[in-house]
Amino acid sequence: MGCCTGRCTLIFLCTLQLLASLERQIFDFLGYQWAPILGNFLHIIVVILGLFGTIQYRSKYIIVYSIWTALWVAWNVFIICFYLEVGGLSKDTDYMTFNISMHRSWWREHGPGCVRREVPPPTSRGLEDHSYISVTGCMVEFQYLEVMHSSLQILLALVGFVYACYVISVFTEEEDSFDFIGGLDSYTYHHSPQKTSHVQLKPVYLSK
Secondary structure (H helix, E strand, O other), rough: OOOEEEEEEEHHHHHHHHHHHHHHHHHHHOOEEEEEEHHHHHHHHHHHHHHHHHOOHHHHHHHHHHHHHHHHHHHHHHHHHHOOOOOOOOOOOHHHHOOOOOOOOOOOOOOOEEEEEEEOOOOOOOOHHHHHHHEEEOOOOHOOOHHHHHHHHHHEEEEEHHHHHHHHHHHHHHHHHHHHHHHHHHOOOOOOOOOOOOOOOOOOOOOO
8 A cells, every 4th residue: 555655756846846846947948048948848858758668567677766856856946046146146147058158047027926028228239138128026036936946846746756765675676576476486396306216026935
């Protein structure tokens, strides 16, 4: 019963992680956030691997998933620090785009209640520079929306890690138990071949 409950819970968590990652991937694509796009892509692949391992009783795949969740938590902690500008980080830098573009988070201009207005830039600058776009009326600042997304990912990853370790331990115990019972049965039901007697009975004559 415990094994079934653990497997079902892990399958449910992997499904939630897939949905959350796909939603995040869409908005990162809209904002041309190349670093998060790459991270989300790897995360989706590993979650699918963990989901397959849970369904097919493959402990090795779940181990890969559990290791990745630890790395995924660390990555999302970095994103939180980036947007909250912790440790000298600045959300206005181009780290998330690998310094190949000046795009920012999609939520910066399209968050709840945000009103976007283009301000005429000087002749020396282009319209693609987001510093000349005025955004007002946002109910929630974009950095906090990004933090909430990362916090959700951390929560799902931590719970998934716990259940992955539990399912791995259950699978390992079942494999050990199966090997022991199989070995015991093979020993119990193994019969040594019986020796057949080739001695022939011959009549004995007594001489007088």
